[in-house]
Amino acid sequence: MNFTGEQIERYSRHIILQDVGAQGQKKIMEGKVLIIGAGGLGAPAALYLAAAGVGTIGLVDGDQVDLTNLQRQVIHFTPDVGKPKVASAKEKIEQMNPDVQVVTYEEMATASNISGIIRDYDFIIDGTDNFPAKFLINDACVFGRKPFSHGGILRFDGQTMTYLPGEVCYRCVFKGSPPKNAVPACSQAGVLGAVAGMLGTIQAAEALKYFVGKGELLTNRLLVFNALKMNFRTVNIKRNKSCPVCGEKPTIVELFDEEQPVCDLRKEKE
Amino acid sequence: MKVKVNGNDQALDKSEVSVAELLAINSVEMPDMVSVQLNGEFVKKENYVNTYLNEADEIDFLYFMGGGRRSA
Ligand SMILES: [Zn+2]
Numbered sequence: 001m002n003f004t005g006e007q008i009e010r011y012s013r014h015i016i017l018q019d020v021g022a023q024g025q026k027k028i029m030e031g032k033v034l035i036i037g038a039g040g041l042g043a044p045a046a047l048y049l050a051a052a053g054v055g056t057i058g059l060v061d062g063d064q065v066d067l068t069n070l071q072r073q074v075i076h077f078t079p080d081v082g083k084p085k086v087a088s089a090k091e092k093i094e095q096m097n098p099d100v101q102v103v104t105y106e107e108m109a110t111a112s113n114i115s116g117i118i119r120d121y122d123f124i125i126d127g128t129d130n131f132p133a134k135f136l137i138n139d140a141c142v143f144g145r146k147p148f149s150h151g152g153i154l155r156f157d158g159q160t161m162t163y164l165p166g167e168v169c170y171r172c173v174f175k176g177s178p179p180k181n182a183v184p185a186c187s188q189a190g191v192l193g194a195v196a197g198m199l200g201t202i203q204a205a206e207a208l209k210y211f212v213g214k215g216e217l218l219t220n221r222l223l224v225f226n227a228l229k230m231n232f233r234t235v236n237i238k239r240n241k242s243c244p245v246c247g248e249k250p251t252i253v254e255l256f257d258e259e260q261p262v263c264d265l266r267k268e269k270e
Numbered sequence: 271m272k273v274k275v276n277g278n279d280q281a282l283d284k285s286e287v288s289v290a291e292l293l294a295i296n297s298v299e300m301p302d303m304v305s306v307q308l309n310g311e312f313v314k315k316e317n318y319v320n321t322y323l324n325e326a327d328e329i330d331f332l333y334f335m336g337g338g339r340r341s342a
Contacts (some may be wrong), residue, residue, distance in 0.1 A: 064283075093308055128336075129336045130333065130336050131336060134336070151337075152334070152335025152336055154333070154335045154336065155336055157333065157335060158335070159332075159333070159335050171311075173305055173312075173332055174305050174332070174334055175305075177301045178300075178303050178334050179302050189336075221331060224332070224333075233276070235307065235330050235332065236310065237307070238310060238311070240312055242312075242314070
């Protein structure tokens with residue numbers, strides 16, 4: 001791949017970075033990233049990956065833009081309310097950077113479709129907000145040997161780790177979905193919009209580092225931060241021998257769909 | 271006894287403290303939403319009650335976090 005004059009200009013701040021350079025930028029432009037969930041985490045991740053010139057960005061989301069999304073899902077604008085999220089995100093990415101090929105999947109990821117979708121991608125970003133989806137992505141990536149970035153946010157807190165085949169997976173840390181009655185009620189949930197932006201941006205940076213092959217990924221460690229105290233910390237984690245999916249005696253050998261508690265403030269009020 | 275909880279020193283006035291008690295001391299309201307690592311090894315939930323801490327142990331409470339998007 002040869003850069004056009006316009007590309008050399010567009011990506012000049014990457015190209016002059018010693019650890020990226022023309023080589024790294026080429027790898028980014030050949031990269032294929034799948035973002036599952038075009039919401040709080042997926043929106044900032046998609047914007048930065050698009051700006052960076054990632055070759056193909058896949059977007060998986062079966063929902064429409066809602067007014068309550070706009071407080072944090074920065075890829076969607078007011079006139080997009082009611083539009084499919086993947087269509088809204090695709091429009092913004094194409095306006096921002098015509099080099100990027102956008103593939104949309106207007107559906108929820110499920111045990112029956114996820115393996116077929118992730119197959120075409122080099123790196124997956126988990127931008128979902130519920131545990132069943134997070135575990136499904138983890139299991140599909142472990143089985144399919146695909147690198148992925150886990151991200152979770154709650155109120156002012158965020159956590160993220162980067163899975164590489166053979167290394168610590170999400171289930172090594174959290175075995176399975178917590179009991180439904182333990183999940184915080186919607187009224188106690190909520191999230192500072194900027195926290196979603198911080199975390200999604202970290203996930204995008206991990207994907208870019210993966211392509212460039214420089215530095216250290218958040219592999220075998222979990223980054224946790226609290227934005228109220230603005231305190232960041234990484235916790236080292238070892239492979240868990242009793243991990244249900246990658247441990248010595250795995251009990252999960254195929255993908256499955258789990259029911260999920262859905263947080264809908266309007267329904268709660270009714 | 272002094273231990274390290276999530277990277278911070280914590281003094282405990284009792285000599286025998288289990289993981290379950292430490293969770294209570296730190297007012298972790300929903301232990302089901304936490305994964306506990308003791309000196310780099312995960313403690314199974316069923317062992318919280320009978321796993322006792324030693325001087326200078328390092329404990330991490332890792333919280334379940336959803337967030338992002340209801341998309342799958
Ligand atoms: Zn595992």
